[in-house]
Amino acid sequence: MSNTRTHKDRRAFLSFSAKAALSAATFAAVPASFAQQPAHGQPRVLRIGNQKGYLNLLKGRGTLEKRLGALGVTVSWTEFSAGPVQLEALNVGSIDFGDVGEAPPIFAQAAGAPLVYVAATPARPKSEAVLVPAQSAIKTVAELKGKRVALNKGSNVHYFLVRLLRQHGLQYRDVELAFLAPADARAAFERGSIDAWVIWDPFLAAAQTSLNARILADASGVVGNRAYYFSSQDYVAKNPDVIRVVIDDIKAADQWGKQNPDQLASELARLWGLPKPVVDLAVSRQVFGTEAITRAIIGEQQQIADTFVDLGLIPKHVDVLKAAPPNLA
Numbered sequence: 001m002s003n004t005r006t007h008k009d010r011r012a013f014l015s016f017s018a019k020a021a022l023s024a025a026t027f028a029a030v031p032a033s034f035a036q037q038p039a040h041g042q043p044r045v046l047r048i049g050n051q052k053g054y055l056n057l058l059k060g061r062g063t064l065e066k067r068l069g070a071l072g073v074t075v076s077w078t079e080f081s082a083g084p085v086q087l088e089a090l091n092v093g094s095i096d097f098g099d100v101g102e103a104p105p106i107f108a109q110a111a112g113a114p115l116v117y118v119a120a121t122p123a124r125p126k127s128e129a130v131l132v133p134a135q136s137a138i139k140t141v142a143e144l145k146g147k148r149v150a151l152n153k154g155s156n157v158h159y160f161l162v163r164l165l166r167q168h169g170l171q172y173r174d175v176e177l178a179f180l181a182p183a184d185a186r187a188a189f190e191r192g193s194i195d196a197w198v199i200w201d202p203f204l205a206a207a208q209t210s211l212n213a214r215i216l217a218d219a220s221g222v223v224g225n226r227a228y229y230f231s232s233q234d235y236v237a238k239n240p241d242v243i244r245v246v247i248d249d250i251k252a253a254d255q256w257g258k259q260n261p262d263q264l265a266s267e268l269a270r271l272w273g274l275p276k277p278v279v280d281l282a283v284s285r286q287v288f289g290t291e292a293i294t295r296a297i298i299g300e301q302q303q304i305a306d307t308f309v310d311l312g313l314i315p316k317h318v319d320v321l322k323a324a325p326p327n328l329a
Contacts, residue, residue: 044073046242049086049095051079052202053227056271057253057264058246067245081181084154087113087230096235097246100228101156101200105323106305110314114233115323117293117301119247123224126285128157128200130164131189131213138195141168141217144175147195150188153179157198159304160223162311167222172311189213200225201282202274209278224300229290236325251290258288293325 046068050056058064065075078095080086083104089095091113108115130149132138138147141164151157162172178185178194182203188194189207196216199207207213219225229250236243257264265283269276291297298320305318 044071044239044242045076046073046097046239046246047076047078047095048246049078049080049089049098051081051083051086051099052268052272053099054250054253054257055099057257057267058249060267060271061253063249063253064246067249068242071241071245073239073242081183082152082155084108084152087115090115090230090232093232096239097229097231097243100230102223102226102228102301102304103156103159103308104154105228105230106301106308106318106320107154107314109305109318109320109323110308110316115230116233116236116325117228117297117323118231118236118243118325119229119250120291120293120297121227122287122289122291123226124285124287125219125221125223125225127204127219127282127287128160128198128225129204129218130161130216131197131199131204131207132195132216133189133192134212134214136195136214138216141165142170144196144216145170146174146176148176148178148193149196149198150178150180150185150194151198152181152185155200156225156227157200158313159307160219160225161198162307163222164217164219186211201285202268202272202278205278205281205285206274209275209281226297226300247290254288254290257283257286261286293328295324295328298324298328 048055050059059077068075080089083100084107086095086098086100087104087108090098091108091111105115105117130141138144144165149161151161165172165174178188180188182199185194185197185199186203186207189197190211197207208215229247231243261283265276265279268283269279272279301320305314305320308314309317
């Protein structure tokens with residue numbers, strides 16, 4: 001790959017990472033009192049916090065604004081770089097809906113966030129992985145022992161790394177962790193100041209494409225790596241019709257993407273500000289679908305919560321069932 005292409009991809013990656021991080025930091029700092037739900041009788045609002053995913057399609061197309069406008073609901077959007085900051089925003093009352101990986105809701109529920117799961121994706125194990133530099137001497141997961149590994153604390157890859165290490169005879173304490181947001185972790189990876197990086201798409205695809213990073217292991221056979229759509233318990237109770245419309249719109253976008261992967265990649269590349277080959281790679285690993293929350297899915301999340309308690313990553317037992325939707329199957 002040419003240096004020109006590499007620099008171009010790197011600039012695009014850093015541009016969208018920086019914008020997302022700035023947006024997250026700014027929005028998370030908004031006091032809860034500034035963005036509370038309207039009083040009874042006033043126009044309703046849906047404040048969405050989104051990452052890089054299907055919510056971007058809905059935002060770009062304006063479909064939610066049209067459908068919810070008919071119900072007298074105004075929609076606002078704020079983009080986040082990762083799930084933990086999204087859920088902090090939910091906890092202080094700054095957003096009403098968002099998308100997130102497996103682990104962040106566990107940390108959020110442990111912190112008292114009033115979240116409720118409203119839908120899930122199928123398992124997507126190839127969409128997160130441990131990366132090492134192309135020329136790294138590390139060839140097996142076992143060789144991560146004593147190495148410096150970067151990840152976004154509290155994100156979906158946090159649990160993935162715990163399970164991966166155990167599967168290969170290592171303990172969580174056997175690696176030196178560097179808790180870094182995606183943009184900072186990529187910079188550290190490029191500098192060579194970390195030995196491995198645990199990350200998800202499209203950051204994963206961007207590193208493979210522009211840095212020639214090598215996948216040491218993905219989540220296949222380790223964790224499911226579902227994504228979840230969440231809201232607050234109060235919002236779901238007061239606005240079930242709004243939540244139904246949002247989930248229906250997500251399902252429609254998801255089915256369209258499954259049938260039109262090349263068009264999906266083109267649209268996401270434009271929305272994300274990333275080169276299409278990066279997004280093509282991320283889309284190729286996508287597993288399409290939007291599912292109702294079931295007791296089995298709650299059980300998967302409970303296993304994550306129990307693991308985090310055992311490791312001392314959260315201070316107390318979390319009953320995930322308390323975050324289940326009212327219509328739990």
